[in-house]
Amino acid sequence: MTLSELTHSTGEWLRGVGSYSDVVISSRIRLARNLASMPFLSTATVEERTNIYQTLAKAIGEVSNGSNALLIDIENAEAIDRHLLVERHLISRQHAVAEGSRGVSISPTETLALMINEEDHLRIQALRSGLQLEDAWSEVNEVDDKIGKNLTYAFDQQFGFLTVCPTNVGTGIRVSVMVHLPALKLTKEIERVDRAARDMRLAVRGMYGEGTEAVGDLYQISNQTTLGRHEEEIIDDFSGKIIPRIAEYELTARDSLAKHRGAQVDDKIWRAYGALANARCISSEETLNLLSAIRMGIHMGRLDLIDIPKLNEIFLFTQPAHMQKRHGAPLTGEERAVKRADYIRKQMVA
Amino acid sequence: MSLVCDNCQEAKATVHITDTIPEKRERHLCKQCAEREGVLIKQTHQTTADILQEFIKHKAGVGEMDDKSCPQCGMTFREFRMKGQLGCPHDYEAFRSFLLPLIERAHNGGSHHVGKVPGSAGSDAKHRTELTRLRRELDEAVRNEQYEDAARIRDRMHILETEVSETS
Numbered sequence A: 001m002t003l004s005e006l007t008h009s010t011g012e013w014l015r016g017v018g019s020y021s022d023v024v025i026s027s028r029i030r031l032a033r034n035l036a037s038m039p040f041l042s043t044a045t046v047e048e049r050t051n052i053y054q055t056l057a058k059a060i061g062e063v064s065n066g067s068n069a070l071l072i073d074i075e076n077a078e079a080i081d082r083h084l085l086v087e088r089h090l091i092s093r094q095h096a097v098a099e100g101s102r103g104v105s106i107s108p109t110e111t112l113a114l115m116i117n118e119e120d121h122l123r124i125q126a127l128r129s130g131l132q133l134e135d136a137w138s139e140v141n142e143v144d145d146k147i148g149k150n151l152t153y154a155f156d157q158q159f160g161f162l163t164v165c166p167t168n169v170g171t172g173i174r175v176s177v178m179v180h181l182p183a184l185k186l187t188k189e190i191e192r193v194d195r196a197a198r199d200m201r202l203a204v205r206g207m208y209g210e211g212t213e214a215v216g217d218l219y220q221i222s223n224q225t226t227l228g229r230h231e232e233e234i235i236d237d238f239s240g241k242i243i244p245r246i247a248e249y250e251l252t253a254r255d256s257l258a259k260h261r262g263a264q265v266d267d268k269i270w271r272a273y274g275a276l277a278n279a280r281c282i283s284s285e286e287t288l289n290l291l292s293a294i295r296m297g298i299h300m301g302r303l304d305l306i307d308i309p310k311l312n313e314i315f316l317f318t319q320p321a322h323m324q325k326r327h328g329a330p331l332t333g334e335e336r337a338v339k340r341a342d343y344i345r346k347q348m349v350a
Numbered sequence B: 001m002s003l004v005c006d007n008c009q010e011a012k013a014t015v016h017i018t019d020t021i022p023e024k025r026e027r028h029l030c031k032q033c034a035e036r037e038g039v040l041i042k043q044t045h046q047t048t049a050d051i052l053q054e055f056i057k058h059k060a061g062v063g064e065m066d067d068k069s070c071p072q073c074g075m076t077f078r079e080f081r082m083k084g085q086l087g088c089p090h091d092y093e094a095f096r097s098f099l100l101p102l103i104e105r106a107h108n109g110g111s112h113h114v115g116k117v118p119g120s121a122g123s124d125a126k127h128r129t130e131l132t133r134l135r136r137e138l139d140e141a142v143r144n145e146q147y148e149d150a151a152r153i154r155d156r157m158h159i160l161e162t163e164v165s166e167t168s
């Protein structure tokens, strides 16, 4: 498997299946782990950092033996490849732009990514489309057990798994679910989500983690409390309470739009379609915002000229690193805007 | 010249957006209005820096702690306060009593780990974790007057407690 091969498909999390897939784009679970015998990366020397990288790369290799996983040395990877991995949600933005020895191991289906030397020594994460947290958890849990058999993790009776940042101690788990909330935004009721988040101690972020812009009406909802609660308890909360509640808000808002503002909603959806089908140069941000209206239109049953898998393909392939990787050469922002519009027009008529 | 928010006509506009639908137009909003519209995501969670800030405001005497350092990595408590990141796993031991209130605050009162334990931490740790969970289930069973369940949980706890005390 190579990185270029990845750019032919959208990967597991954009398959558009799973429960609540009309609101939930994807689910992710990650565990933060550190080696007991090494300092945290905040104080590690260059040699120690390299040592951690080698130790973990070896342990991961032994665990994934024969599974055809791809280990990428991020420190020495091209910028375009690092950004490609960010766009595919396989590494964080921070991991892409950091310095020093670091890497990621990716399973062939892209459901599993193990980041070495991100904020903590090891971050094990599983990705799924829709709401499939139990499935993601069983994969992460199993890999964690296997790696933990050969290595000694930093662990404390009271504080659990020790992390560089005390906000992650205990289970070291972060559950995050990416939801699409266009109707709540249109009806200006997004505050309901803020309120729910505050009640349930959740963090709300944009599509690529930190940062505050809600591009494409996509929000990532994640837990903050990691100490004093079981992994399963945290996961059950998301599957049984948090996500159903937020999905309910969004679906109610969609119903109300359909009932009271049908013409305006159709206008928004079909103008978005018209713009994408006719644009001659378009930015990736505008593309994401127009695709958001179309995604809503498909789920509300008001537009059927395109389906969700096709829409997800456009969503991913029009992002800057994917545009260039698929083109096979670097492109300036202006060249990308033209190529992007050409590509989208072809997809819309096909 | 500073722009005034298009929406409330009061606060200073700091967020500038270009709508393309229904027509191409530029809009200028203040932070509050942008958050209300969902253009900006309202930050509902506390970052480590926020928690540290708040903690230090309320906790007197933290200054005396500042010069303490970890014997393993040399990080001082002051450096931790500035960075929000610890230096090595031993820091949790070195600064335990000072970290505990901060950790409790960050974890909604949680002060003890429950959940997975690493294989290498031994079955003792596993048992302790299970005990914590069972204790909670026992409370729940008693509260719901499920006395058969409660008895079963008590039996299991008894076995675990004996094993833990034998190994330690």
Ligand SMILES: [Zn+2]
Binding pocket: B005, B006, B007, B008, B009, B010, B011, B029, B030, B031, B032, B033, B034
């Ligand atoms: Zn305003």
Ligand SMILES: [Zn+2]
Binding pocket: B070, B071, B072, B073, B074, B075, B087, B088, B089, B090, B091
């Ligand atoms: Zn230390």
